[in-house]
Amino acid sequence: MKVLIVGGGIGGLTAAVAFHQRGRQVEVLERAPAFTEIGAGISLQPNGLRALDTLGIGAHLRSGPPADPPAGIRRANGRWLIRNDVDDLKRRFGQWVTVHRAALVDLLRAAVPAQALRPGTEVHEVRPDGTVHHNGGTSTADLVVGADGVHSTTRRSL
Structure with a gap:
């Protein structure tokens, strides 16, 4: 079974690791020229860590500094x-x-075969039959996973 994943951020790479570990052929199409992450830190909740444990990554993440759960949510005026x-x-x-x-993306990227990663690949259209048209041509798969963010070409196409 071949799985095409549109989007190489945290969600797309996590899906790629999971499918790869279960013996599926994966291909990750990422629009950016490299598999990197912008931004600073991310707080992972216990359920997210347990999900990453199933991929063999959670223990490595726990070796870093612990964080506290959020103290709460404040209104715009500062009141709780x-x-x-x-x-x-x-x-x-x-x-x-x-x-x-970026450290989380690096861990996930390292768990996917290098030949499965296709940076610089902008997806133009995804069809229900598993055909994906992109700037490098056309790819086909048994399953297409849309992990391409808020302005998802996958969602818009389907």
Whole structure:
């Protein structure tokens, strides 16, 4: 089974790792010229870490500094909308961690075969039959995963 993943960010690379580990042939089409992440840190909640544990990546992320769950949410005027019991959240669900987004992308990218990564590939159209038209030609797959963000070409096409 061949899986085409449109988008090489955290979501697309995580899907690629999962499919690859289950013996599927994967190809990740990323519009950017390289598989990198912009931004600073990302806070991973315990359920996200457990998902990454299934891919063998969670333990590496836990080796970094721990983070606390959010203390709550404030209104625009600064008053609390909701306040969390941070210690109770950690006790009930586990530890949060904070990692640099680029470090997470690097871990995920390293778990996918290099030949499966196609940076600089801008997708123009995705068809229901698994055909994907892009600036490098046409690719076909048994399954297409749209992980191409808020302005998704995959979603717009289908």
